[in-house]
Amino acid sequence: MRKSSGNITSLSNKTNIQLELELYKKILHIFQIGEYYHYTTNQNNEISFMHPDAVKVLGHQPGFNQEFFFKCIHPQDTEHIIRFKDQITNFRQQLSVKKVLKYKVQYNFRLKKANGAYIHILHQEIPIEITDDGTITQLLNLDTDISYLEPHTMPTLSFIGLENQPSFLEISQDKSLEASKSILSNVEKEILKLMMQGNSSLEISKILYRSKFTIDTHRKNMLIKTQSATTAALINKALKENWI
Structure with missing residues (x-):
């Protein structure tokens, strides 16, 4: 596991205007279709910012934390999410510091709304702040409700390469990573x-x-x-x- 030097060398050293521009560039890498909300988490996996749209999509009152959020995941999907978190950590630790910022993580799961109904969420996350030793200090997360496209399927995990990096789609727990190729022109x-x-x-x-x-x-x-x-x-x- 990497040890943090505490020296943040990327986005946090920029002005607020530069940081906002970088954030929008990152959001452009995350395709939104349907209702969505975004939030950021810090290196302790605590929510550092939650967009008000989360209340509109989920119905929960503002101020909820990661523990509450995790409890809202469908019981049949929690085991998959725990496994995904381990796979994500392992994948990022194998990357060079420069490449950590060049990968988006994507997976799906069911999430309970305040009214008790479950919706199918497509979760996407990408680092927006990182130390010079590769420790992620701020992570941009975007959750999109894709229930109208598909009520639910088995949760799958993908690592999406940006800036010409290879992608690894629907990762299996037991198989080694193999770069995926698009079938569309x-x-x-x-x-x-x-x-x-x-x-x-x-x-x-x-x-x-x-x-x-x-x-x-x-x-x-x-x-x-x-x-x-x-x-x-x-x-x-x-x-x-x-x-x-």
């Missing part, structure tokens, strides 16, 4: 991203300066290539496997 990814933003084929054709027929053809091909029966299923796979 760059054009298809661009179209898919616009689809996820709610654009129709006609609107996409105008944005990309292509014919509607071409866009429709790409959409059909994506369904076939990904073995998706519907557009919703395609989007759900794209979120989980980070195709965009």
